[in-house]
Amino acid sequence: MEGGKEPSMDLFVGLDVGTTGVKSLALDRNGKLVASCSESLNLITLRAGWNEQDPEDWWDAVKKVIGKLVGLTKSMGRIRAISTSGQMHSLVLLDENGDVLRNAILWNDQRTYKECGEITEELGGEGEVIKNVGNPILPGFTLPKIIWVRKNEPDVYRRIHKLMLPKDYINYKLTGRVVTEHSDASGTAMYDPSRFSWNEKVLNAFDLPDKFLPNLIDSNEVVGRIKRGVAKELDLPDDVLVVGGGADNACAALGIGVAEQGDVMISLGTSGTVLAPTKDENPDPKGRLHFFSHVVHGTRYHMGVMLSATFSLDWFKTRFLVEDYEKINEEIDKVPVGSNGIIFLPYLNGERTPHRDPFARGVLFGLSSFNSKWDVVRAIFEGVALGIGDSFDIIRELGIKVKDVRITGGGSRSKVWTKIVADVIGHGIWRTETNEGASYGAAMLAFSGFTGMDLREIAKKWVNPVDEIKHEEKKHDEYRKIQYKFRKIYSDLRETFRE
Amino acid sequence: MIKVFLGIDVGTTKLKLTLMNREGEIIWKDSTNIHPIFGKNGEVEINPYDWIDALKKLSRNFDLSNVEAIGLSGQMHSLILIDKSGEPVRKAILWSDGRGKEIQAELEESYGREILERCGSFPFLSFTLVKLIYLLRNEKSSVERACKFCLSKDFVGGWLTSNYNTEKTDASATLMMDIDRCEWCVNEILGGEIPDRIFPEIHDSMEVRGYLRKEAAEELRLPAGIPVIYGAGDQEAAAYGVGVIHPGRIMFSLSTGSQIFTPVEERIVDERIHNFRHIEGIHIMGAVQNCGFSLNWAMKTFGFRDFEELNENAVNSSPGSNGVTFLPYIIPERTPIMSSDVSGNLLNFKVGNTRYDIARALIEGTVFTALDAWKVIQEFSMSSDERKHDVVILGGVARNSIVREILSSFIKGRLKFVREDFDSSSYGAALMAARAMGYLEGVEPYEKFLERTIESVGSEEYLECFERFINLRKKMFGI
Numbered sequence: 001m002e003g004g005k006e007p008s009m010d011l012f013v014g015l016d017v018g019t020t021g022v023k024s025l026a027l028d029r030n031g032k033l034v035a036s037c038s039e040s041l042n043l044i045t046l047r048a049g050w051n052e053q054d055p056e057d058w059w060d061a062v063k064k065v066i067g068k069l070v071g072l073t074k075s076m077g078r079i080r081a082i083s084t085s086g087q088m089h090s091l092v093l094l095d096e097n098g099d100v101l102r103n104a105i106l107w108n109d110q111r112t113y114k115e116c117g118e119i120t121e122e123l124g125g126e127g128e129v130i131k132n133v134g135n136p137i138l139p140g141f142t143l144p145k146i147i148w149v150r151k152n153e154p155d156v157y158r159r160i161h162k163l164m165l166p167k168d169y170i171n172y173k174l175t176g177r178v179v180t181e182h183s184d185a186s187g188t189a190m191y192d193p194s195r196f197s198w199n200e201k202v203l204n205a206f207d208l209p210d211k212f213l214p215n216l217i218d219s220n221e222v223v224g225r226i227k228r229g230v231a232k233e234l235d236l237p238d239d240v241l242v243v244g245g246g247a248d249n250a251c252a253a254l255g256i257g258v259a260e261q262g263d264v265m266i267s268l269g270t271s272g273t274v275l276a277p278t279k280d281e282n283p284d285p286k287g288r289l290h291f292f293s294h295v296v297h298g299t300r301y302h303m304g305v306m307l308s309a310t311f312s313l314d315w316f317k318t319r320f321l322v323e324d325y326e327k328i329n330e331e332i333d334k335v336p337v338g339s340n341g342i343i344f345l346p347y348l349n350g351e352r353t354p355h356r357d358p359f360a361r362g363v364l365f366g367l368s369s370f371n372s373k374w375d376v377v378r379a380i381f382e383g384v385a386l387g388i389g390d391s392f393d394i395i396r397e398l399g400i401k402v403k404d405v406r407i408t409g410g411g412s413r414s415k416v417w418t419k420i421v422a423d424v425i426g427h428g429i430w431r432t433e434t435n436e437g438a439s440y441g442a443a444m445l446a447f448s449g450f451t452g453m454d455l456r457e458i459a460k461k462w463v464n465p466v467d468e469i470k471h472e473e474k475k476h477d478e479y480r481k482i483q484y485k486f487r488k489i490y491s492d493l494r495e496t497f498r499e
Numbered sequence: 500m501i502k503v504f505l506g507i508d509v510g511t512t513k514l515k516l517t518l519m520n521r522e523g524e525i526i527w528k529d530s531t532n533i534h535p536i537f538g539k540n541g542e543v544e545i546n547p548y549d550w551i552d553a554l555k556k557l558s559r560n561f562d563l564s565n566v567e568a569i570g571l572s573g574q575m576h577s578l579i580l581i582d583k584s585g586e587p588v589r590k591a592i593l594w595s596d597g598r599g600k601e602i603q604a605e606l607e608e609s610y611g612r613e614i615l616e617r618c619g620s621f622p623f624l625s626f627t628l629v630k631l632i633y634l635l636r637n638e639k640s641s642v643e644r645a646c647k648f649c650l651s652k653d654f655v656g657g658w659l660t661s662n663y664n665t666e667k668t669d670a671s672a673t674l675m676m677d678i679d680r681c682e683w684c685v686n687e688i689l690g691g692e693i694p695d696r697i698f699p700e701i702h703d704s705m706e707v708r709g710y711l712r713k714e715a716a717e718e719l720r721l722p723a724g725i726p727v728i729y730g731a732g733d734q735e736a737a738a739y740g741v742g743v744i745h746p747g748r749i750m751f752s753l754s755t756g757s758q759i760f761t762p763v764e765e766r767i768v769d770e771r772i773h774n775f776r777h778i779e780g781i782h783i784m785g786a787v788q789n790c791g792f793s794l795n796w797a798m799k800t801f802g803f804r805d806f807e808e809l810n811e812n813a814v815n816s817s818p819g820s821n822g823v824t825f826l827p828y829i830i831p832e833r834t835p836i837m838s839s840d841v842s843g844n845l846l847n848f849k850v851g852n853t854r855y856d857i858a859r860a861l862i863e864g865t866v867f868t869a870l871d872a873w874k875v876i877q878e879f880s881m882s883s884d885e886r887k888h889d890v891v892i893l894g895g896v897a898r899n900s901i902v903r904e905i906l907s908s909f910i911k912g913r914l915k916f917v918r919e920d921f922d923s924s925s926y927g928a929a930l931m932a933a934r935a936m937g938y939l940e941g942v943e944p945y946e947k948f949l950e951r952t953i954e955s956v957g958s959e960e961y962l963e964c965f966e967r968f969i970n971l972r973k974k975m976f977g978i
Contacts, residue, residue: 308850311850315850319801319853319854319857320801320802320854320857321802322802341842348848348849348850349849349850350849361822361846361847361848361849362845362847362848362849363844363845363846363847363848364843364844364845364846365842365844365975366842366843366844367797367800367829367842367843367844367845368829368830368842368843369792369793369796369829369830371800371829372800373799373800373801373802376800376801492974492975493846493847493971493974493975495974496846496847496970496971496974497847499967499970
């Protein structure tokens with residue numbers, strides 16, 4: 001069945017349930033994009049920092065995109081399998097009838113600040129926490145949300161039958177089965193990535209019944225066949241398989257072929273991530289990087305997160321620049337490495353990696369009378385790259401030999417920016433032919449679940465690195481010195497950010 | 500015919516003239532741009548004849564046939580070397596020239612204290628002394644060819660009268676003069692590095708330098724033979740022009756740079772401030788480099804069209820700029836931190852900060868930098884805290900409404916804002932000429948040119964923001 005000439009192709013659908021919308025695409029057996037569409041979602045903000053969504057809205061949006069995909073592809077082929085990537089950490093609660101108990105509390109909800117401290121203390125301090133769940137407890141994670149519900153909504157808590165993550169809810173609606181898989185489970189703070197299992201110690205410490213937790217399956221394992229009624233409603237064949245799926249970051253990495261140790265994904269989006277799959281069994285003991293399970297069986301990954309990546313440039317642009325991105329790129333490319341002395345700290349939203357400092361702020365350092373506007377703008381590009389470099393250095397410090405770096409996200413469209421990142425990290429960076437984000441990785445999981453093919457093999461076949469942006473050693477040396485100053489400015493100012 | 504007095508100010512970017520009548524009213528004023536030459540190594544130079552050409556050009560714009568006397572003022576510190584006939588042996592090296600950092604460091608280290616005690620200021624790059632030593636070491640032939648050095652207004656005065664000598668105010672700003680005895684003393688400190696023959700005579704500012712040469716008079720269409728007064732450095736002339744002559748008053752100018760100027764009974768030995776001779780007695784001065792110059796740079800860099808647009812944005816933010824702080828040190832700073840190891844910094848902005856906040860931070864940072872120097876001078880000024888200050892405020896930056904709000908929140912006393920179109924230095928030079936001729940004694944003609952006066956009791960409103968500013972600067976530069 002190779003090639004796309006048959007009157008009826010096999011199609012594989014990847015969904016991505018994000019915060020702002022649901023994306024979907026359908027691929028053929030060669031990973032070629034056949035159709036795609038998306039639906040937007042609303043965020044329910046109850047008060048500053050309290051962010052929720054109604055799981056029914058996700059499901060409605062999913063039904064709409066699948067309906068559209070079916071319409072778009074009907075004459076071309078037949079959908080064989082569906083898999084879903086989803087926002088991590090967000091808490092969905094079901095009662096014993098399988099009904100949603102309350103709105104999902106989202107990953108970007110900040111109400112659980114207090115609970116995080118209590119949990120950390122209860123578990124014996126941060127070192128113990130990291131040992132047990134691979135990460136420090138952050139307000140975004142799932143466990144503090146459950147504790148918050150128990151404290152503040154005891155009636156809801158009493159009726160909990162199952163908890164799950166957003167994409168699991170979609171799987172549940174599609175198949176009637178409640179399961180989760182390792183990549184999403186590892187973001188709950190109730191899972192031990194070192195052992196690939198739920199963490200009994202944590203569950204016991206907080207008296208959480210085992211029955212709350214769904215069974216764990218592999219990300220490319222089949223959850224089940226689509227429910228007959230749903231198939232009918234969506235005009236799908238009734239033998240469509242639903243495959244486990246995964247956390248959005250992990251799916252995005254898989255989607256550009258970042259599958260095993262030595263591969264690194266740099267995502268230069270609104271926020272930035274550096275994701276490195278690893279054979280390591282243990283997290284960074286200092287907790288500077290996240291440590292989660294990958295969607296590739298038996299693999300984990302370290303991940304650094306910077307909160308304001310392309311956001312930094314957008315922030316500056318909307319306030320101070322009238323030029324378009326093309327012109328901006330052209331101009332900053334003329335400015336030498338180091339922006340003629342200016343250094344930008346990209347901490348407009350505080351910073352996660354490496355500082356874990358919500359109070360951190362943006363800084364433009366080193367302005368001189370001879371500087372031009374473009375020096376300042378280049379400093380912003382460089383500051384973001386230096387933030388990526390901070391995560392990258394920790395990954396290397398953990399002993400991972402980097403072989404293949406790939407970039408994704410809006411910022412990767414800028415060759416200049418990618419080159420700056422390459423020079424900062426001292427490693428070439430590949431741009432890939434398809435760059436469809438997490439839903440592409442999800443579709444790979446669907447294909448793997450349907451065919452039984454190994455994910456690494458699929459990644460090698462489907463993902464084409466087309467454009468390597470090489471680094472220059474001389475520039476890397478210069479950025480080394482700048483990186484030192486970049487870090488020093490932060491440590492000099494750290495206290496003042498809190499005032 | 501009504502007799503009038505001509506004031507000439509030899510500025511860095513402009514040559515300005517003010518024509519004043521015997522009542523102190525301005526009959527005419529005019530200015531023309533001067534274009535210094537900037538070099539790759541920080542050179543800022545000019546051909547001194549550009550000043551003469553500018554003067555000739557302006558003199559054609561008005562009937563000057565009834566001028567009775569001429570007064571002069573000029574940029575301080577700039578070095579001109581002339582030969583016997585008054586011809587410059589090389590271009591003038593202006594005060595803002597960036598060469599000689601290593602000489603500054605050497606002077607600071609080896610002679611800093613002694614120079615401060617005898618000459619009145621701690622060594623800094625701008626001073627004539629640094630420029631002279633720079634030439635001695637890097638371009639000795641120029642010094643060998645010279646028979647004398649002079650300062651900007653003295654060159655113009657010399658061209659007018661053939662007398663290129665200088666007077667106390669400008670001499671004190673070379674950092675080579677004993678500030679008490681008004682005699683050159685630098686060779687006693689440095690051990691004779693500078694040839695004795697090149698020092699000009701030091702006269703009183705109000706003395707007659709000489710009489711207008713016939714050739715010069717013809718070129719300028721001025722009456723030949725009229726007296727030309729020595730004049731003063733531009734700061735002293737400006738202060739003279741706005742009545743800041745004796746202790747008890749302060750002049751606060753905020754333009755390209757900022758200066759805080761007050762006459763004192765006795766000089767003050769403090770590294771952060773300058774002691775210079777005034778027309779009479781001594782004054783202290785804080786000099787701030789990063790004022791309108793930095794604000795203008797930042798404004799353009801962050802895409803604001805002009806000061807008006809900057810201000811329109813800034814008024815939409817609130818005091819403290821919602822947490823954003825601008826340290827405007829894009830060039831080396833003098834009072835009070837005296838350091839070239841500084842830089843501009845925009846600090847602590849976050850996602851919610853707007854263009855308004857940044858605009859306001861730029862303005863606030865600029866005023867705070869000037870107020871930082873103000874605080875030092877205020878300590879030593881005649882007015883104690885109970886006694887309110889009498890402050891004359893000058894300069895384009897002080898036109899800004901937020902700047903005024905902050906100044907009047909900080910400064911207790913009577914704030915007199917001078918009209919923007921009033922050029923205090925050339926007016927002061929003309930006033931010197933008038934007084935030297937015996938007119939306008941005992942009156943304060945500048946009061947005609949006040950735009951408004953604010954009686955301020957001071958407030959705490961900006962105190963916290965100012966302290967945050969100072970703390971952040973200390974964090975960044977350790978000073």
